Amino acid sequence: MWFRGDLVHCPNLGELNVLYDYILGVDQSGYIAYVAPATTAESLAIIHASKEPIILVPRGSFLLPTFCDLHLHAPQFLYQGTGLHLPLMEWLNEYAFRAEESLDANPILAEKVYRRLATRLIENGTGAVLLFGTIKTETNIILARVMQEAGLRAFVGKLSMDISSRATYVEQSAESSLHSARSFVDQCHNLCAHMPAHERLVEPVITPRFVPTCSDGLLEGLGKLAAEKTLRVQSHMAEAHDQMDWVRRERGADDVDIFARHGLLTPRTVQAHCTFLGAPALSDIARRGTAVAHCPLSNAYFSAQPFRLREALQRGVRVGLGTDIAGGYDVDIMGSMRQAVAVSRMREGARIMADTNEDGQVAEGARQVNLAVDWKEALYLATRGGALALGLPAGCGTFTVGAPFDAQFIRVFSETTGEGIGSLDFFDTDKNAAKRKTLAVDMIEKWWCLGDHRNREGMWVQGRKVSAP
Template sequence: MLVRGTFVHCLHSSTLEILHDYLLAVDDLGCITHFNAAASSQSTQFLTNIDELPKQLPEGSFLLPTFCDLHLHAPQFLYQGNGLHLPLMEWLDEYAFKAEERLDADPKLARRVYTRLAERLVENGTGAVLLFGTIKEETNLILADVMHKAGIRAFVGKLSMDQSSRPSYVEESADNSLDAARSFVGKMKSVYDIPHLVEPVITPRFVPTCSDTLLKGLGDLAASQDLRIQSHLAESHDQVEAVRSERGEEDLLVFRRSNLLTPRTIQAHCTFLDVPSLSQLRECGTAVAHCPLSNAYFSAKPFCLREALDQGLKVGLGTDVAGGYSLDIMNAMRQAVVTSRMRQGSNIMNCNSESTLAINWIEALFLATRGGAISLGLPFGCGLFQVGAPFDVQQISLWDTSTRIGVGALDFFDDAMKITPEVVEKWWCLGDNRNRASTWVQGIKL
C-alpha cells in the first residue's frame, strides 16, 4: 500500500505534528516501510523502485493513528446507558453481575452482543482495546473470536473472582479460579499465535472479589508467562472503604504484595490515589486507564491526571462501558479535558494558582493514541507514523473537496482551507463518526 497526503500524530504529550504531502508505504505484514516528505530525494528514489502508484488522500482528509481503549467491560455492552444512578457496589449487584451471568448462560446472546460491540469499536476508530470478560471460559473465547474476526487488537481478560456478593456468580475456590485462568491462557495461546492482535490478560476483577490466595496465584501466573494484568484500583469511596474494612489496608498494597503491579499491568481509575501513591505505580511501571466519564458517576473524586503526567506515569484513556455510557474515545478525550479544567477551577478558587491541573486537547489526543499504545505495551511505533510501526490508522474526512462543505457537524467558512492545528482542534471538539472514512489495523482495512 502507498498513501500520499497529510498525516497527524502526537510525538509527545504536548506535541502535535501535522505533516503535509508525505508519502507512506506499507508492506505485506502491515508495517510501515517508508515515511518521508513526498518531494524528498528518499521518496523519489523509493518510487523509482516500485510499479505502484500512491493513493492520494483528498485535501480535506488526514490520517491519524487509531485510538486505544484501555478499559471496557465487554458483557456490560448489553445494558450500556442504564443504571448509572446507583453507587458502584450496588450497581455491580443490580446490573453488572446479572448481565455477565446472563451472557455466560447464553453463548448465542454473547456472540450477538460481542459482534455488535466490535462493529461499534471500528465505527469509533478504536484499533486496540483492553477487555474485561466474564468468569466462564467459553464466553471469553467467543469474545476473542469475534474481535479476531473484526481485525481489532484485542486483549481479553477472563474474570477471576472467588468471592462475590452474588452467590450464583462466583468461582468455587481460589484453586478453581487459578485452574480456569491457566486453562483460558493456554487455549488462547494455542489458537492465536500472532502476538499483539488477540492475547489473554490476567484479570482479577478487583480486591473485594478476590481472596489473597487467588491474587497471589494470579501474580505468579502472570509472571511465569509474561502476561498482561488488568484490574480496578482505588475506584470509589465505597469500594476503598470495603477493602480497608475487610483487609485492613489499601488495595494498592494488596495488589503490590501479590506481584500484580508490574510493567505489564494496567489499573483502571485510581481516583483515590494521592501523588505519593501514584509514584509507587510509576516505580512499578504500572499504567493507568483514565476513565473520566465513569469516574463522574462512581467516584467521589477525579483522577489526578495532571500530577500523573508530570511525574511520567503511563496513562491512557478508557471508556469503561457500561460504567461509562459512551464507546467513543473522542468523548473520553473531551471529558478528560473538562474534568481537568474543573480541577483547575477549584484550585484557583482555593487561592492555589501556583500549579496547573488542566490538560489541553493535544495532551488528550496523545493519551488516546500514543499514550494508550505505550500503556498497553503495543508493538514498536504504535500510535506514531514511523518506519517499522504497524499501520494502525484512521482516515478522518473534514470537508468535501467538490462542495467545500464540512463533513458532519463541521462547518468552515474560508475559501482557502488547509489542515492546521486549529482545524484539527475543531474536529477534536465537534467531530463524530461521520468524519471517519476508513480504519486499518496492521495494514488491513476493517
C-alpha cells in the same frame, strides 16, 4: 501499500505534528516501511515506479493513529447507557453481574453482543482495546475469536473472582479460579498459534476483577501465573469511596498495597480509575511501571473525586484513556478525550479558587501547577499514550518506520466543495471555499471538539483495512 497525503500524530505529550503531503509505505506484514515528504527525490522516484495505485488522502483529510481503549467491560455492552443511578457496589450486583451471568449462560447472545461491540469500536476508530470479559472460559474465547476476526488488537481478560455478592455468579474457590485462568490463557494463545506473529492480534490478560471479589490466595496465585507466563494484568484500583471503605474494613489495607503484595503491580499492569491515589501512591506505581486507564465519564458516576491526571503525568505514570462501558455510557474514545479535558479544567478552577484569598490574591505558599490538560494532550493519551500504556509494539501511536500501520482516515472538509463533513462547519471569507488548500491546526481542533463517526472514512490495523464483522 502506499499513501499520499497529510499525516497527524502526537509523538509526545502536548506535541501535535502535522506532516503535510507525505508518502507513507506499508510492507506485506503491515509495518511502516517508508515515511517522507512527497516532494523528495526518493519519494518522487517511488511514486513514479509504483506498480500499485497510491491511496490518496485528499485535501481536507488526514491519517491519524487509531485510538486505544484501556478499559472496557465487553459483556456490559449489553446494557450500555442504562442503570447509572446506583452506587458502585450496588450497581455491580444489580446490573453488571447479572449481565455477565446472562452471557455466560447464552453463547448465542454473547456472540451477538460481541460482534456488535466490534462494529462500534471500528466505527469509532478504536484499533486496540483492553477488555474485561466474564468468569466462564468459553464465553471469553468467543470474545477473543470475534475480536481477532474483526481485525482489532484485543487484550481479553477472563474475570477471576472467588468472592461475590451474587451467589450464582462466582467461582467455587481460589484453586478452581486459578485453574480456569490458566486454561483460558492456554486456549486464547492456541486460538492464534497457527497464524504468523504479525497477524496474532488477540492476547490473554490476567484479570482479578478487583480486591473485593478476590481472596488473598487468588490474588497470590494470579500474580505468580502472570509472572510465570509474562502476561499483562488488569484490574480496578482505588476507584470509589464505598469500595475503598470496604477494602480497608475487610482487608485492613488499601488496594495499592494489596495488589503490590501479590505481585500484580508490574510494568505489564493497567489499573483502571485510581481516583483515590495521592502523590506518594502515584510515585510508587510510576516506579513500578504500572499504567492507569483514566475513565473520566464513569468516574463522574462512581467516584467521589476525579483522577489526579496532571499529577500522574508529572510523576511519569503511563496513562491512557478508557470508556469503561458500561460504567461509562459512551463507547467512543473521542468522548473520553473531551471529558478528560473538561474534568481537568474543573480541577484547575477548584485549585485557583482554593488558592485565592478574599482579596483575590494568590495565597502565600499556594501551588502554581496548572492541573488542566488541553486537547492536544488528550489526543496523545488516546493514541500514543494509550499505546505505551498497553505495551503495544514499538512505534505504535505514531507514523514512524518500523511501527505497525494502525491508522484511521479522517475527513474534515470536502476537497471539491470546501464544505465541512458531518457536524463540522467552516465559514471562509474567501468566496471560493473549494480552493482551501491547507489543513490548519484549528481545523483539527474543530474535529476534536465536534467530530464523530461521519468523519471517519476507514481504519487499518497492522496494515489491514478493517470493517464491521
